[in-house]
Amino acid sequence: MIISVNGEEKFLNEPPVSINELLVVSEVESPEMVSVLLNGKVIEREKYEDTFIAEHDEVDFLYFMGGGSR
Amino acid sequence: MRDFSLEQLERYSRHILLQDVGVEGQEKLLDAKVLVVGAGGLGCPVALYLAAAGVGTIGIVDNDTVEISNLQRQIAHFTKDIDVPKVESAKEKMLAINPELEIRTYQLMLVADNIRDIIRDYDFVIDGTDNFPTKFLVNDACVMEKIPFSHGGILRFDGQTMTVVPGESSCYRCTFRSPPPPDAVPTCSQAGVLGAIAGMLGTIQATEALKFITGAGSLLTDTLLSFDAKTMNFRKVQLKKQDNCPLCGQSPTITELVDAEQAVCSL
Numbered sequence: 205m206i207i208s209v210n211g212e213e214k215f216l217n218e219p220p221v222s223i224n225e226l227l228v229v230s231e232v233e234s235p236e237m238v239s240v241l242l243n244g245k246v247i248e249r250e251k252y253e254d255t256f257i258a259e260h261d262e263v264d265f266l267y268f269m270g271g272g273s274r
Numbered sequence: 275m276r277d278f279s280l281e282q283l284e285r286y287s288r289h290i291l292l293q294d295v296g297v298e299g300q301e302k303l304l305d306a307k308v309l310v311v312g313a314g315g316l317g318c319p320v321a322l323y324l325a326a327a328g329v330g331t332i333g334i335v336d337n338d339t340v341e342i343s344n345l346q347r348q349i350a351h352f353t354k355d356i357d358v359p360k361v362e363s364a365k366e367k368m369l370a371i372n373p374e375l376e377i378r379t380y381q382l383m384l385v386a387d388n389i390r391d392i393i394r395d396y397d398f399v400i401d402g403t404d405n406f407p408t409k410f411l412v413n414d415a416c417v418m419e420k421i422p423f424s425h426g427g428i429l430r431f432d433g434q435t436m437t438v439v440p441g442e443s444s445c446y447r448c449t450f451r452s453p454p455p456p457d458a459v460p461t462c463s464q465a466g467v468l469g470a471i472a473g474m475l476g477t478i479q480a481t482e483a484l485k486f487i488t489g490a491g492s493l494l495t496d497t498l499l500s501f502d503a504k505t506m507n508f509r510k511v512q513l514k515k516q517d518n519c520p521l522c523g524q525s526p527t528i529t530e531l532v533d534a535e536q537a538v539c540s541l
Binding site: 270 | 404451
């Protein structure tokens with residue numbers, strides 16, 4: 205199954221893969237610091253377990269970025 | 275139309291030459307009011323460029339005083355300014371660049387009780403804050419008051435920004451929902467930030483403010499622009515208004531401002 209993660213093609217060989225599993229496979233260190241977009245739709249945290257990736261899906265991990273002052 | 279003095283025509287000549295700005299655009303800039311929240315890594319370059327550009331009224335909010343560890347990136351503050359309130363230090367440099375501006379300083383913490391009254395008077399707000407509760411507060415207050423703003427964040431070698439035009443484009447909460455748990459936010463001593471990144475991101479935010487005021491080009495609305503300075507890869511992610519956004523969605527659950535607990539990552 206070929207999907208896109210942050211704009212780059214990624215091959216997954218054992219579907220089905222949930223958002224939770226994709227976070228692990230993609231080595232996202234702090235999932236709490238990431239907002240997940242699946243085909244442009246924001247996926248709520250409670251739904252990571254039950255939301256599955258399909259062929260050609262586009263997933264974006266968008267990082268919370270603070271900083272600026274101090 | 276405003277009468278430009280000879281000195282103003284010279285000072286702003288490189289703007290006036292631009293087809294998308296011109297005398298009309300410069301007049302809009304001189305009449306504009308922009309609020310810069312945070313006089314730190316992002317707020318400093320934003321404030322200096324807005325002052326240089328001739329944004330007529332610039333407000334600047336920050337409750338801190340200058341520390342030596344700020345000087346690596348907070349470009350409006352000099353070694354002589356250590357222990358001086360950041361808003362005063364920034365104001366001095368802004369007026370040194372452009373003495374004809376009105377600079378309003380707010381040496382305070384923005385909280386639920388004061389933010390709406392402060393931002394209401396401005397055409398555009400720059401979020402250059404250092405913590406997530408204030409970032410969300412700025413977003414919520416700007417959406418409620420329908421004031422466009424630029425979100426900005428930096429960390430290590432990375433930066434991100436988006437522009438929000440309430441009522442037209444998606445808000446910060448559409449994509450980022452709620453502040454991350456404080457214990458997940460990297461502490462500053464762990465994280466660090468390359469100083470020049472603040473300039474890269476801050477000048478993008480200043481550019482967005484100038485584009486909004488003059489109407490030049492198209493804004494970073496519904497777009498998260500992020501970069502990784504290690505590779506110098508820039509990426510735009512298309513965002514959209516989310517029906518289930520707790521603030522600007524179809525059945526909002528956030529209808530008034532509340533103060534969240536402060537989890538300050540002192541970047």
